[in-house]
Amino acid sequence: MNTPSVVAEMTSPYVENQEFPGIVYPTSVTATLEAFRRSFPDAERLAPEEDGGAAALTVHSPEYVDFVKEGSGRQEGSTKFPLNVIAVPALKVSEPRTFVGRHIQYFFDEITQATPSVCQGALHSAAAAQQGARRLARADRSSPGLVLVPSRPPGHHALPTVGGGLCVFANAAIAARELSRSGRVAVLDIDQDHGNGTQAVFYDDPSVLTVSIHAEGWPHVAGFAEETGGPGAPGGNLNLPLPTGSGFDAYLPAFETALEAITRFEPDHLVLALGYDAHREQGFGLLRLDVADFGVLGRRIAGLRLPTLVTTEGCYGYYDSTAEAADAFFAGWAEGWR
Numbered sequence: 001m002n003t004p005s006v007v008a009e010m011t012s013p014y015v016e017n018q019e020f021p022g023i024v025y026p027t028s029v030t031a032t033l034e035a036f037r038r039s040f041p042d043a044e045r046l047a048p049e050e051d052g053g054a055a056a057l058t059v060h061s062p063e064y065v066d067f068v069k070e071g072s073g074r075q076e077g078s079t080k081f082p083l084n085v086i087a088v089p090a091l092k093v094s095e096p097r098t099f100v101g102r103h104i105q106y107f108f109d110e111i112t113q114a115t116p117s118v119c120q121g122a123l124h125s126a127a128a129a130q131q132g133a134r135r136l137a138r139a140d141r142s143s144p145g146l147v148l149v150p151s152r153p154p155g156h157h158a159l160p161t162v163g164g165g166l167c168v169f170a171n172a173a174i175a176a177r178e179l180s181r182s183g184r185v186a187v188l189d190i191d192q193d194h195g196n197g198t199q200a201v202f203y204d205d206p207s208v209l210t211v212s213i214h215a216e217g218w219p220h221v222a223g224f225a226e227e228t229g230g231p232g233a234p235g236g237n238l239n240l241p242l243p244t245g246s247g248f249d250a251y252l253p254a255f256e257t258a259l260e261a262i263t264r265f266e267p268d269h270l271v272l273a274l275g276y277d278a279h280r281e282q283g284f285g286l287l288r289l290d291v292a293d294f295g296v297l298g299r300r301i302a303g304l305r306l307p308t309l310v311t312t313e314g315c316y317g318y319y320d321s322t323a324e325a326a327d328a329f330f331a332g333w334a335e336g337w338r
């Protein structure tokens with residue numbers, strides 16, 4: 001059997017007790033890891049290394065990275081959330097003087113809370129994304145590999161200077177930045193929501209193609225089809241928004257369009273931002289995929305024959321469909337590879 005030259009996972013880049021209100025992240029990451037191990041039982045396990053925020057600095061501002069580092073060192077439970085203020089520019093008169101004051105400046109919504117464990121998870125995930133990318137870059141080009149970085153918190157909504165949408169550091173973008181040192185990179189985002197953070201990082205960078213398939217809507221100020229890249233990278237971004245309630249019959253043609261664009265770009269590496277919230281019982285039902293559909297996605301992505309790094313984005317641990325979709329996806333990938 002033809003096997004990939006590298007199949008690897010980071011062992012524990014997330015923090016066990018990390019959670020956002022009502023959304024239990026570690027459960028969904030555990031389901032992804034278990035699914036990956038079922039399909040790739042002999043996968044290499046990479047031990048994550050601490051990097052003091054260096055990986056995050058490759059796509060984020062020093063001030064924002066410093067803020068997250070400060071958050072990681074605070075005492076659990078020492079900060080009261082929610083914050084109830086969004087720092088729109090018109091509001092600001094003075095510089096903030098407290099951690100909570102700075103927090104308001106660094107997150108574009110209230111649901112994203114820089115608890116110590118979330119900040120520690122963000123630093124771990126960013127380092128793991130870069131480390132996983134370095135491992136993939138060393139893979140034998142004649143037989144592409146697959147590296148899973150089970151990132152928590154997720155990353156695809158995090159912008160260079162602010163986080164939000166439950167995302168702190170842009171893990172997929174950090175991996176793509178690292179891989180772009182050794183060639184062209186395509187990022188494919190199949191989370192139900194627009195990968196606005198990844199898009200923002202590479203909007204004017206011709207070495208990285210960003211593609212997102214998502215339900216139209218959130219975050220309401222990005223994610224539209226006419227956002228096709230900045231002056232330095234025309235055609236470097238592809239958004240494929242789908243009407244609310246779309247099922248796989250509408251999703252599949254968009255997915256084919258995404259794969260065609262990636263093939264045309266001729267990347268050396270692929271970064272996949274993998275979410276399961278396009279499943280019909282998740283993500284408020286904005287998209288209506290079934291478990292088996294994730295198997296098709298995995299199979300087709302493997303068919304690109306590109307060395308691929310996977311980061312984990314949205315999925316909700318309290319649904320069985322998370323584990324089932326993860327199983328279907330990686331089994332599909334393994335099958336598509338053969």
Ligand SMILES: [Zn+2]
Nearest residue numbers: 191192193314
């Ligand atoms: Zn999502």
